[in-house]
Amino acid sequence: MNKFREEQQRLLKELVYNSRLETQSEKVLPFYEDTIDMHQIPEKLRMTLKSQKRII
Numbered sequence: 355m356n357k358f359r360e361e362q363q364r365l366l367k368e369l370v371y372n373s374r375l376e377t378q379s380e381k382v383l384p385f386y387e388d389t390i391d392m393h394q395i396p397e398k399l400r401m402t403l404k405s406q407k408r409i410i
Contacts, residue, residue, distance in 0.1 A: 392400065
């Protein structure tokens with residue numbers, strides 16, 4: 355019986371560990387539109403971004 359519990363505990367730890375690994379790999383860094391001043395972006399690039407609707 356003790357061996358069964360140890361195995362179940364090991365499996366649970368493995369699942370938790372794998373879950374954390376998946377969560378870490380799926381993290382996405384936030385994007386802030388105001389990171390760069392709009393006046394620092396060349397006009398041509400700004401127009402391209404606007405046409406792709408990436409900026410307002």
